[in-house]
Amino acid sequence: MADDRAHPVRPTGPDAPGLRGLWQASLVPLTVTDTGAPSRGSFDRDANLHRLATEHFDVLVVGGGITGAGVALDAASRGLRTALVERDDFASGTSSKSSKMVHGGLRYLQQNEFGLVYENLAERQRLLDNAPHLVTPLPFIIPLFGRDGVVNRNVARVYRSALWLYDLTGGVRIGHRHQNLSRDEVLAHMPTLRVDRLVAGFLYWDARADDARLTLTVVRTAADHGAVVVNHAKVVSFTHEPSGNVDGARVEPDGGEPFVIRASVVVSATGVWADQVRSLDESTQAPSIRPAKGIHVTVPASVFPCDYAAVIPVPHDHRSIFAVPWGDEVYLGTTDTAWDGPLDDPICLPEDVDYVLDAANAMVDRKVTRDDVTGIWAGLRPLLAPVAGKHAPSERTADLSRRHTVRTSPEGVVTVTGGKLTTYRKMAQDTVDEVVGRLGRRPLKCVTPDLPLHGAGPGAKSRRGRIAAVDGGGDTAGAPGSAVAAAAHLAGRYGDDTPRVLALTKDRPELLDPLVPGLPYLAVEAVYAVRHEMARDLPDVLDRRTRAVLHDAVGTANAASSVAALIAPELGWTPAQARAAARRYAAEVQRTLARAGLDRQAGAIAVPEARTKQAATTTKTAAAKAPAAKKAAAATKASPAKRAAQPTKKASPAKRTPPTRKAAPATRAPAPTPPHRSDTPEEPTP
């Protein structure tokens, strides 16, 4: 393959000064092609669908969360012919809804899970080494509260012992031992903590990653090693040899005809859906998964200031929540409650929001209210159900083990369940060991412990640099909105692919405008997502390739129309299809907020109205008559990204959907999913 980084590209165009700044400030060598084409592996969905239908594979992985991505990478990098299919988008399940920690799990020490913590910390280290562009060391504060300046001795002793153990089981490899902090040192990082109760604190280090981007990056690395991967293709049944062994699967891809993928071994890495997929193969069995819901809320950093993450005890519940700084916001979470509702639709309920806010508010002077919330997400942990006959520690899902298992059905389907984002690589290694055994191959060595992930080339930041950045004076410093900050933003998400992302802006400098007003994501990221990262719809772009909706749900929903217009030409959408996609997206975000009891936010979303045939005709006629309107329409066509950057026009109150708290008893019970397809002939679904 030709080296596509052969020649340097320099910015031109009307916005050259800002653009020049960005290019000059870029942290990576800017030698790229004009096209921005990826250099290795195929990430072309159509081509991959064709290959899936026509080739035979050693292993087919079902599920494109972090676990399936890891299995595909391990298998492909051992030289196995590997396929992966994901029914929705990569990471659309639990793997985009975690707390985003790459950690040992301090609290598991309290459950005497020393082996698990040791394994987690070893994996944390590997991720820091293999994906330095994505996985960032993160300092955590444990504030200690008490009365009259005295901390409960037992509490302090338990934390101190746990932190020593954490250091000893591998925590210290991050380059820091835990430390004691004075009251003032804690306040310097979290100024709104209750001064009447704060006594002192501890500081320790873990790491954090954008879970959805990490998952996508692992999928891309698998493709780099030859895996054939597609999203939006659901496995609906298995195929069998005459002996009864499973030898493939039938898939239904979005926008295509169903077909069969042939494979010697099928792996199910389907998280909380594992029992559903298992039922395609085996007759009814006792559930192997106990889904546990966890939610997070995002609030502005100005409301809950903290520049380090914090562990906050939940009063009257033997749990803690995290407060984690994330750009201009801080996210707070999580909860841990059994979930027996629909797996496709975990709901963040008003009481979940209150649980998190009450926990945070018990420790701070400046109270956070529901009205402060800017984003929410809810996910389901695929916890292993206690084995029948074995004693479960308690009924609480928080007490269930975070270990994983690999199991093979009588028909030969290998299922991997449980585990954590942090331990995906080890889970994958155990799974592929089993696959290799079933294939009857000589042992193939697992190479992933030292395998860099896609983008972790020489351009990725050094670990030393990243730690310095967290400490405040590192190489990513730059005023928000500045060229330096934008370059650091891209480098921290795309690593040495950053020049390829920037190459798309060569003749379109407007793509350096914000994707959603007020957020650091750039319009170019949406275009890159569709062209090179298999994004096929607005949720792929706004929920996972970028995390815009998690930071600012209202702003993101209100930008849906302009983002849809931006990606429409890439996806071949008609204007009507783009409008329908925007309406669907905004309505879904509004529904999610309403069900969480966030009425103010839900009411601030202007869901674009459906245009009936008649309305569309009227508009067309009016536009034809009005030269000004014509001009505006032409300008819109010329520069969709410009519009993406413009503040969203506020809807007139009459047009807004009214607060839905009353109208939505579904805030307490699962509500029916809204129709996913457009209901008007004018606005078909893309």
Ligand SMILES: Cc1cc2nc3c(=O)[nH]c(=O)nc-3n(C[C@H](O)[C@H](O)[C@H](O)COP(=O)(O)OP(=O)(O)OC[C@H]3O[C@@H](n4cnc5c(N)ncnc54)[C@H](O)[C@@H]3O)c2cc1C
């Ligand atoms: C609230 C919360 C906080 C968490 N925090 C952390 C944390 O901080 N650190 C950490 O290490 N871990 C954390 N976890 C755990 C971690 O997120 C999960 O263990 C991990 O993401 C599970 O990944 P998975 O690939 O197994 O499942 P998923 O990500 O759910 O992937 C399964 C995939 O299978 C697909 N699928 C299902 N059926 C089919 C089919 N028929 N055909 C094709 N595809 C199919 C689904 O669409 C889905 O994408 C957290 C979890 C939760 C819920």
